[in-house]
Amino acid sequence: MIQKAKGTYDVFGEYGKRLLYVEELIEGLMEKYNYEYFRTPIFESSNLFHRGVGETTDIVTKETYDFKDRGDRDLTLRPEGTASIVRSFIENKMYGNHTIPVKAWYYGPMFRYERPQSGRFREFYQFGVEVFGSEDPLADAEVISIPVNLYKLLGLKGIKVNINTLGDSESREMYRNALIKYFEPYINDLCEDCKERFNKNPLRILDCKVDTNKDIMKNAPKTIDYLNENSKRHFEMVKKYLDSMHIEYSVNTNLVRGLDYYTHTVFEVEASVEGFGSQNVLCGGGRYDNLVETLDGPKTNGVGFAMGVERLMTALDYENVSMPLINGIDCYIIPMSENEKDYAAHLCMELRLNGFITDIDYNNRNLKNNFKMADRLNSKFVIIIGEEEKNTNIITIKNNETKEEYKIKDEDLIDFLDENIGE
Ligand code: ATP
Ligand code: MG
Numbered sequence: 001m002i003q004k005a006k007g008t009y010d011v012f013g014e015y016g017k018r019l020l021y022v023e024e025l026i027e028g029l030m031e032k033y034n035y036e037y038f039r040t041p042i043f044e045s046s047n048l049f050h051r052g053v054g055e056t057t058d059i060v061t062k063e064t065y066d067f068k069d070r071g072d073r074d075l076t077l078r079p080e081g082t083a084s085i086v087r088s089f090i091e092n093k094m095y096g097n098h099t100i101p102v103k104a105w106y107y108g109p110m111f112r113y114e115r116p117q118s119g120r121f122r123e124f125y126q127f128g129v130e131v132f133g134s135e136d137p138l139a140d141a142e143v144i145s146i147p148v149n150l151y152k153l154l155g156l157k158g159i160k161v162n163i164n165t166l167g168d169s170e171s172r173e174m175y176r177n178a179l180i181k182y183f184e185p186y187i188n189d190l191c192e193d194c195k196e197r198f199n200k201n202p203l204r205i206l207d208c209k210v211d212t213n214k215d216i217m218k219n220a221p222k223t224i225d226y227l228n229e230n231s232k233r234h235f236e237m238v239k240k241y242l243d244s245m246h247i248e249y250s251v252n253t254n255l256v257r258g259l260d261y262y263t264h265t266v267f268e269v270e271a272s273v274e275g276f277g278s279q280n281v282l283c284g285g286g287r288y289d290n291l292v293e294t295l296d297g298p299k300t301n302g303v304g305f306a307m308g309v310e311r312l313m314t315a316l317d318y319e320n321v322s323m324p325l326i327n328g329i330d331c332y333i334i335p336m337s338e339n340e341k342d343y344a345a346h347l348c349m350e351l352r353l354n355g356f357i358t359d360i361d362y363n364n365r366n367l368k369n370n371f372k373m374a375d376r377l378n379s380k381f382v383i384i385i386g387e388e389e390k391n392t393n394i395i396t397i398k399n400n401e402t403k404e405e406y407k408i409k410d411e412d413l414i415d416f417l418d419e420n421i422g423e
Helices: 013-032 046-052 058-063 082-091 137-154 169-189 192-200 202-207 229-244 309-318 338-353 367-376 387-392 410-420
Strands: 043-045 065-068 074-077 102-111 123-132 159-165 263-271 281-287 302-308 329-335 358-360 379-385 394-399 405-409
Touching: 013 102, 013 137, 013 309, 043 046, 043 082, 046 058, 046 074, 046 082, 082 102, 082 123, 082 302, 123 137, 123 309, 137 159, 137 229, 137 263, 137 281, 137 302, 159 229, 169 192, 169 202, 192 202, 229 263, 263 302, 263 309, 281 309, 302 309, 329 338, 329 367, 338 358, 338 379, 338 387, 338 410, 367 379, 379 387, 387 394, 394 410, 405 410
Parallel strands: 329 358, 329 379
Antiparallel strands: 043 074, 065 074, 102 123, 123 302, 159 263, 263 281, 281 302, 379 394, 394 405
16 A cells, blocks of 8 residues: 655545635735735745755755756755745846835745654645835734734634844844854854854854753853844834734744844744643744845845644644534435436536535435435435426425425525525
8 A cells, every 4th residue: 555655644524624714714814914925836946945045054954855857957845935935026026016015925835854753744834924125123023913813813822922133134243253252162062963053154053952951052142132223123113013013922032043044033933832742833934134135136125934834733723722614514415316316416506506515415325325414414404306306396305404394496496595594
């Protein structure tokens, strides 16, 4: 038997229903925020991610699915969404739009060759947004508000928003130097990856999962102490706007995030429920004022986040969050024999096209089994089509709950159901 590839999963049943509900909620929320839907290809030139995500990130050094196509091109299955959206923004010259800022949202699968464990897959879905062309701290606050409001709409309670700032390029440089000075004497106490990070991107040491609880980490210099006036003001304004939107947050001075391109604000939302597990970061993001330039576009501010959808689903299950899912169907149609199937199929289509959830017996079950089927499908009405019904166009419809039976002309069926099936 062929099994699914390691680190992947199938969607069906109740999970599928819950997932669709969440996806619809995301779509509706993005409409209210007036964001534009983007869909970019699943694979792109490998260069895009190497330059966009950064040569020293775990994602690029260890986790990408790289391949050559039959034309000998180097391609990569996208490990994240931001680099692709930036490419699209540049390639389609959106920086010239009159509608700057461009506010993009996306939803789709991402691929990373990671060690699969709970909350960590090799194919997983992200919902994310990117805002291009505004340096206003209000944009940062608005971006942070999106996951918070999505969780609120869903009824997810145990969440915690952590924010920090890396400052602008100047502040980040000063901070970087301070970190190098600080970590130099301890270099041999750090894990192998951190030794590498020390040379290439010392900020990333703070993001290490191995060394995270060591005192050297806890006592490391804080970005907050290296901010210039501009960076301080930006961070103060972000906090002020969050306050005015009634969004609770904590400042976590060790939060740096894994990607190279961040400036100013960085944030994460974690599931803060005891026992949730170690993969508890539901979403992360921040400002990246240098990324568009890095990918050969004109200097353009950017801010965004990406949310792991599987972890969100787990959190919803964990809190037993209920959803108003459709449970059952409106009509189940039973043709008494082969002879009535054509007429039954016609009625079935009519009902569906008029908005009623309708199913039909495809398997020539006997009447008793068909009624069992109607119960299993939790159908409100059962329509029985025999020879007489087909000839007279007067059909028998039974309320499956009250067991009341009605005879009505088929042309009146839609009106009948409209009256009898309340919202
Ligand atoms: P982590 O620290 O958990 O590895 P990350 O920093 O790699 O996360 P991002 O690249 O910022 O994560 O992705 C944003 C979100 O996508 C994460 O917060 C998480 O919810 C989700 N995510 C990342 N990697 C995976 C994965 N392999 N499987 C499922 N969800 C993931
Ligand atoms: Mg990761």
